[in-house]
Amino acid sequence: MTAPLIEARALCKSFGPTPVLRDVNLSVEAGRAAAVIGANGAGKSTLIRLLAGLSAPSLGAALLFGEPARSLRPELRRRVGLLSHQSMLYPNLTARENLEFYATLYGVQDARAVAIEWLERVALGAAAEARVRGFSRGMEQRLALARAMLARPDVLMLDEPFAALDADGAALAAALVREAMDRGCAVLASAHSAGALAELGFAVFALGRGTVMSAEAAAARRSAARPALARQLS
């Protein structure tokens, strides 16, 4: 078994005294994918932020490529892509300019060509020279996905990737994720429900009451008649 690219070890995060995540254990190897399912406020975004190195754990470890995500070396940060709730796009730049900018930051050769290529791949070719300010939510999401993936990362973290996408958009996103997995990328995604991600071959985990368990364990829990927890997981 190869070393996991994404790993959470006994990961805990509290804001003040309130625990949001406790004892989260998760690992994703190259070419594999994990989906974390949970209700709003369950801590999915917090988990992804911790694993992306944007936030520091209260206890335990959030590791990428075996190293603490918070203090990742630039060479390793180049290999990580993030899609988050916020689009992280500049409204007054065009779609192409946004992608070109990030491509330059990630050291991608021939940034302009790569930007245009990815715009085509997310079906935004026609809107390449339009400013992001006028984009619909679905267009933004597709552009953000392109931004996350254009540097061909080895680790991809997607916070609710199918949000705001229509059927076509979702199919596009799914194809891109599938391709990344085939390439050997480790993917971690979060969502409200498992359906689309499970179809793509994601291992499904439920995030409830701050901790993570596999889908089978979650199902077992549900059938053990614990109403409060079951409500959270269903």
Added chain:
Amino acid sequence: MTSFVAVLRKDLLLEVRGGQSVVALGALSLLVLVVLVFAFNPGGGEQGAEAAAGALWVALVFSGMLGATRAVSAENENGCIRALLMSPLDRAALYAAKLAAAFIFMAVAEAASIILMVLFFNLEFDARVLRLVPAVLLGALGFAALATLLAGISSRLRGGDLVLPLLAVPMFVPALIAGVKASASALSGAAVGEFAVWLKVLVAFDVMFVAAGYLLFEYVAEEE
């Protein structure tokens, strides 16, 4: 280096595309100068030169705070700062780019301020005005360095807009003293040699604060 250029280019491009920062800074400087003219009702001559120099630097401080805040919080829209932090971009390079952007905005606003100052305080457009350019540029650089670092802090706190002036003003005092003295000397016709000591203070200030910001910005830019 390419990253620094990329970020700076992006900031300047956004400014040209309707960022309104230079306009806002210029407007603020204008208003400050107007208020100070009414406040001090200056005569001409040496007293006028001193009042003019003082007014110019008050305008610099206020517009500088606005400029730094805008340069830094431009990244807060849509959470772009997170994308920058996650990228291979060196935090120090990010600081340098923000500093450069703030400095450029301030320099343009200062150019406008100098012209307004000459008009409002009844001075002449001659060599004396040119002599104050080095002091103003050094002062703008120092303030941009200081304020960019502090704006990194204040933009992340609720109600943080009080913190920036509260900390920036006392910290800027040495450069403020030096700048006003150098400017007043320049405007009253003194040769550069006479106020060279003040320019040295400004240079020392700039070196220290650019270095401090360069080293410390990464601790400011992290998330919790």
Added chain:
Amino acid sequence: MNGRAVRLGLGLVTLALMLAALYMVFVYVPTEAEQGIVQRIFYFHVPCAWVAFASFALVAIAGVFYLWLGQQVWDDLGYAAAESGMVFCTLVLVTGSIWAKPIWGAWWTWDSRLTTTLILWLLYGGYLMLRAMAGDSEQGARFGAVVGIVAAIDVPIVIVSVRLWRTIHPAVLVTRQGGHGLEDPRMVATLLVSLAAFTALFIWILCLRFVTLRMRTRLGALARSLALAEAAAQD
């Protein structure tokens, strides 16, 4: 070593030194010829100033260690030093004002030392306001450390520039004379004892405050652990 015993010991030493200083300032030392009785304030004013500046250096050093090592204890030390130092800085300004009024006839003079102390006071104030606003968080500690370091680097250049400001334009201002040129050895002795007394007082106050902040940090950690344990127990 027993913490309480240390704090008690420090308190007693402070008390002893303070009593000695008070005796020396009010009884032992001769009245200064020029300024009269009011000059005795000098023996309080100068030690407070020394403490205020030294404390600020401590805030910065603690900040450096906090950023470097990431251990909360350094932030607790820095914050305690800032709070303690602020008290003494305020005292410098107040005693300076009380001293100035009978001597120069004005409640405030812009001489170089008082001006520099005023700037220091504003920096302390800014630091404390920042910490209050940022709350009890890691972010607050980090921001505090950065501000403490930058402000401390600033202080030397403030001193230099303010001194230049005052010497190059002496016309408008009164220049204060106090501080050096003490002819009588009894004055020197009194100053030294007073210096020791105020330093001891500062260290004692700092310790008390530091211990309180350490307890608060530990309580926070305990509360977090408790919350985690409770949540786990309900699984």
